Amino acid sequence: MAEHPAYPVGLRLTGRRVVVLGGGQVAQRRLPALIAAGGAVVLISPEATPSVEAMADAGEITWERRRYAEGDLEDTWYALIATGDGEANARASAEAERHRVWCVRADDADQATAWTPATGHSEGVTVAVLTTDVKGRDPRHTAAIRDAVVEGLRDGTLVARHHRTRTPGVALVGGGPGDPDLITVRGRRLLAEADVVIADRLGPRDLLAELPPHVEVIDAAKIPYGRFMAQEAINNALIEHARQGKAVVRLKGGDPYVFGRGMEELHALAEAGITCTVVPGISSSVSVPGAAGIPVTHRGVAHEFTVVSGHVAPDDERSLVDWPSLAKLTGTLVVLMGVDKIDRIAETLVAHGRSPQTPVALVQEGTTAAQRRVDATLATVGETVRTEQVRPPAVIVIGEVVNVGPPAERTPTPSRPS
Structure with a gap:
């Protein structure tokens, strides 16, 4: 038997008796897939990990708190043997052979009638990898292949186009x-x-x-x-x-x-x-400040952050932003699409109570190779944008969080050649 590769097959276990012997780490890893497959799972073990016990408490499996006994595998379709008792594992394996039950052994794969492949899932597809080298099985190698295939399917680097008629x-x-x-x-x-x-x-x-x-x-x-x-x-x-x-x-x-x-x-x-x-996508309102070393919230500094559009100025009748109320907040203000209006935005915030010394950071082309951070204050940001030639797209962060990053993460206002 050991000279031939395993025959791959998908088991349909819905409503069928599945027996798991042992409630340790192996069972903890394997049980979720057996439950997801719809198996009527019976766990036989005097003890179990907290996670396995939680599955029993939730009614996902039936737990018989005892050791394996002859006859436990009768009327069973699939068995997983994973106890720490080698003698009990051998007896259970022999019973599985007599009853023609497909049986996986965690302690001795050579004595099993079935092997568990390295599996992964992506959009309705299950990827299962088994080695064909029965004498040199390497679980880490099969797992690495599984991971590479699943990652490729998920991120689009491995493309398998659908050939069925698709709904527009x-x-x-x-x-x-x-x-x-x-x-x-x-x-x-x-x-x-x-x-x-x-x-x-x-x-x-x-x-x-x-x-x-x-x-x-x-x-x-x-x-x-x-x-x-x-x-x-x-x-x-x-x-x-x-x-x-x-x-x-x-x-x-x-x-x-x-x-x-x-x-x-x-x-x-x-x-x-x-x-x-x-x-959904990662919003630049949070990710770009983060990439520039600025957290939009920080314990003891800011318990809130507000994201607003600056594409129209505060005095523009089309603006839906309550700038006077924003000026009274103590948290972080993130302005998108506001580079060419930042001078009027800053003036409005200061006019309604925000300190002119409030730190401001402008992060241009955030997360890209051209990322650039320029620091200022509400009092100086308008002039800084002009002298430093800050251009869209740029995310503007206003608040004390601008200064909480470690020195290595903070970029001083760049000096320009005279």
Whole structure:
């Protein structure tokens, strides 16, 4: 038997008796998958780890608090033998052989009738890896292969395209703050499976270079009809390509719902009868300050943080921000899209009570190779932006948290050549 490789098969255990002997660490690792498979799991062991005991308390398994006895494997479909008693393991293994029960032995794989593969899961697919070298089994090697395959499926570097007829749909994917490694695993996988990608200027552009040649990439910043009609044009493009039966990804910077007009696009798709999946993204409001060594909250310094849009000035009638109330808060204020309005924002905050010496940090091109941090105060930030030539995209952090980072993490205002 040892000269032949194992035959791989998937066991359907729903409602079928599964016996686990031993309640230690092996059982703790294996039980969740057996429960998920729907097996009627019976644990036979005088003791169990706290996690295994919790499964019994929750009714997920039946626990018989005793040692193995002859006859325990009758009417059993699958058995896992994992006690610390070698003699009991051998007797149970012999019983499994007599009753033709597929049996895994944690202590002696050569005496087992079944082996447990290294398994992983990704979007409805189970990856199971077994070695074919029966004399040189290396669990660490099979686990490494499993991990590589699952990671590739999840992050899109290993692409297995669906060949079934797909329901037209769109995925609104938050691409994160700019670093291509900061997109979510699900977002990257959907991007790898896309037929059409409609990308924002602030999305992770490096990911577009990885797409296969057949993928159509549409630059949302250059869709026709001008700035006023840009959003309507984007909506129409999403609908048009989805109705053609294509997998469409709307790749947005940060998170789709943080000043990203994601809900507007979702509404347009819903009105057109197009299904839509929303994949959250890491918002630049938190990630960019963090990348620059600034926590938006810190014990004893800030118990709150507020994120606002600065794309219109405080004195603009279109502004929906209550700037006077924000000036009275003691926490952190994070301003997005406010570089060209920061002088008026700072003046308004100071006019309504915020100290002019309040620290301010501007983080330009956060999380990318071009990241740059410039520090100032509310009194000096307007002039600093001009003299240091700070340009969008930049996240502005206002509050005492600007100064709490360790010296190695803080970047002083860069000096410019005379």
